[in-house]
Amino acid sequence: MKALTIAAGLSTLASVAMAETPVLTIYTYDSFVAEWGPGPAVEAAFEETCDCDLQFVSVGDGAEILARLRLEGARSPADIALGLDTNLTAAASETGLFAPAQIDTPALDLPIAWNDDTFIPFDWGWFAFVYDKENVPEPPSSFEDLIASDHSLLIQDPRSSTPGLGLLLWMKSVYGDEAADAWARLNPQIVTVTKGWTEAYGMFLEGEADMVLSYTTSPAYHLIAEDDDSKSAAAFDEGNYLQIEVAAKLASSDQPDLADDFLEFMLSDAFQALIPETNWMYPAVTPEGGLPEGFETLAKPDTSLLYLGDEAREMRDEALAEWLAASAR
């Protein structure tokens, strides 16, 4: 008990000392804050203008950020959650933990219209099957093409991985009630289902399969950072499923104005220009200097597919049950 009192005393002292510089606490996913992610540069750039201390707290992935916020409830020290995506926004808004951003949102360069003023997009990408051009000289241009081919595939488990869930909803949006049947026809080509993107992509690079579920922007990394143009992503005629990554302010934030400042900063050039070559995604607002050289070579689907809000969640459970039934041997 004494130790607790002392600890409480110390933290009071600490907060008095820190009172002059407000602290903005942002929960985000792990790879965002990594040395090679956008985090360090974002932190430096925002602290230059805000006269504050920006602290990133990395919590697994988007789903784990939400789980942690639900556990913490209104007592959460977080001011902003950065890195939820469109599959999570319905559940997130239902918790009542988030508040609308008080900012002037600039025009967003998203493939779809965006009307949510609580969850603000910061980047986006299309899910796609990535392949090596040498192994797959004639890439499939639709799911039917893919099923007709004998290309082997690596995918991720929708229960543990964001792209995995993306593929599940992608198939559902293309096939509707026929999705279970489509899975049954696709399954023989699936080499294995991994826990996360990292495992699948690592195995793909080891040559374990012809194609891996990833993003249309993945080849940009190999092209720009490794000067390797052998990788490409397949755009499908029926469209590719979208992932939009969003940030939102916590209703319980003790720095609501600072949080709004950050969300505004997030849509400015200083932040957005970092995204393409750190997160390897499309920025939500194309920076003034345009996209880095190499992005113009990327596959661009004509159609974008996306379930939003409640629809995403309803589809999710149905599609998961179908996939499990079709895939569990």
Added chain:
Amino acid sequence: MARSLGPLSRADVTGAAALALVLALVLGTLVAVTLRAEAAAGLGPADWAAIRFTLVQATLSAALSVALAVPVARALARRRFPGRSVLITLLGAPFILPVIVAVLGLIAVFGRAGIFSTALGWLGLEPISIYGFHGVVIAHVFFNLPLATRLILQGWLAMPAERFRLAASLGFAPADIARTLERPMLRQVLPGAFLVIFLLCLTSFAVALTLGGGPGATTIELAIYQAFRFDFDLGKAALLALVQVGVAGAAAIIALRVSLPEGSGAGLDRAVTRWDAATPLLRIQDAALIGLAALFLILPLAMIARDGLPTLLHLPASVGWAALRSLAVALASAALTLALALPIAALAQHRRSKLAEGIGTLTIAASPLVIGTGLFILLFPFVDPSRLALPVTALVNAVMALPFALRALMPALSQVEADFGQLADGLGMTGWARLRHLWLPRLRRPLGFATGLAAALSMGDLGVVAMFAAPDEGTLPLTLYRLMAAYRMDLAAGAALVLLALSLALFWIFDRGGRLDADA
């Protein structure tokens, strides 16, 4: 014996305290998660399927690992050859690697584009597929055969040299040795080894899923992860975790019932000379066994080294710092493991309590996800959990390593007490004096093994306890994952090699320290 009837000693109290801490971590966190749940939970058909799959694969994996380990351990026990100690150290390797590194190493050998399939291709044969139920079992055998070999080898080494001398004087053939000496020893050692590996496979998640080829390979741990991450159903997560601990408890009871009581006979620790195994046929058989096991073990590790070497010198400085942080966590975790294991082992020995040992073993089956979440719920009202990421990691790692430490320590401790307990009692060696002058010197081998294993296990742990923020300046495995997540697979391969080398070095140093001067 008089001692077991005596009043509670200070050592007993220490042991009980260590046990209470372990129980609080395993069951207390479970309760915390249950109480925090928003709705009561039940198990659906998918959950039952996961439980079934988990049981079948864990049983088969453990049985196969142990069955294959017996001849390998026997071959290692009765042969001396250059590189033997290096090989024994390498036996610890697969088990302490982060899952992703080990899986990629395995795939580089047995995968579709692996050297095995490539070699088959030259012979005009179809490549093999490692994915499916057999893949799960192969991977688990790769992870656990070496560990099983080490545990069983420990049993062989604990047999006094005098017995083999006696056997030689009686003209025992290998079959006689097996019947008279080795089978009783195996009866003692095998159930424990089987149990440990069964429990390890029980909580397998990423390995089972990745090599299982699809959602059919859903284990209980994956179902827990799903309940937690996908459905945010804490009640179900806790319920599944309880099932997992229950299965583990049942397995522990069966294993401890089957195993014979330890003990009997002292011997001076002179080098074991085996007069029985000198026939050419047995030499060839042992050489083949050791060679095959070494190949199965070393090839994937060699692939990790091959992939990592090119970038080893180009690694960013942050990898070095991450390695230092991981070393610190690993050493702290190893110290904690011993601080928990010795009192619990003493309590189990002193009070003749299989229960204490059983509880100490159960921690393998605890879900790290539920422990992490429960700890978070318990700590959040008082402290900022983000600051505790590294200490909590060390603690959870220590608790996870506890069963291995107990497995290694318990038989040796029983032997020490059987041989020298009366002498020490007669001389009044209790508490610290007994620890310092009897246990520590007599337990050097198992202590070295346990410390090395605990340190290496912690080194390879991802270092993210669920819900506790990953430190910005991460541990080495976390840095490795971050490199992969940022597409830098080549640098990640270099970091994996550093991790492999450091884990093995830690293991080797402690294990070696335990075996030096072991006659003493």
Added chain:
Amino acid sequence: MLTLDHVLVQWGDWKLRADFRIERGARVAVLGPSGAGKSTLLAAIAGFQPLAAGRVLWDGADITPLPPASRPVSILFQDNNLFPHLTAAQNVGLGLRPDLRLDKAQHIAVEEALDRVGLEGLAARKPGQLSGGQAARVALARALLRRKPLMLLDEPFGALGPALRVEMLALVAEIVRETGATLLTVSHEPADAKALADGVILVADGAAHPPVPTSEIFADPPEALRDYLGQPG
């Protein structure tokens, strides 16, 4: 004076009763057939064997509740009298302090005890580097140093050759004389008993009989001893 007051040791059907006294400074041999309970009798006195009934007293004080180390007893077992990982000097030093934190005077005492039993210069050896006779001398040096009033020998020299055993028993006799200790020694050899002991406790048929002077008992052995000795009645 050692008193065994209606002592009963019981393992299932197996029983051993003892009810007698041994005078201070006596040297008593414990004889009897294998399995009769000779070692058990010593273990009961030393505190390793819980009693089903009765008391053990030393000079009138009840020592039954005391743990082995607190009893006025030094005991040498058939084997494992030395820790193989400690040097001869350390093994002896344990007799002074179980935590081995010896001061200078105690170190000297250890040296002297080793010298006394004829082990000059071997203090740093570990048991593995000593002969059987030398190891037995180390154990005796420790008993010498502990100066406990009761010395119990549970056939510690059983593995030694006849000449060596005689030598050891002579050393024991000297030590007992120097320390004034009361000696109980289990033996298989009537000759040992005759040479060393002034009394004999016969353990047979579920009882440890009160000590009888050595000369008397061998002059007119009771039936149980005759059976054991294999002598015609």
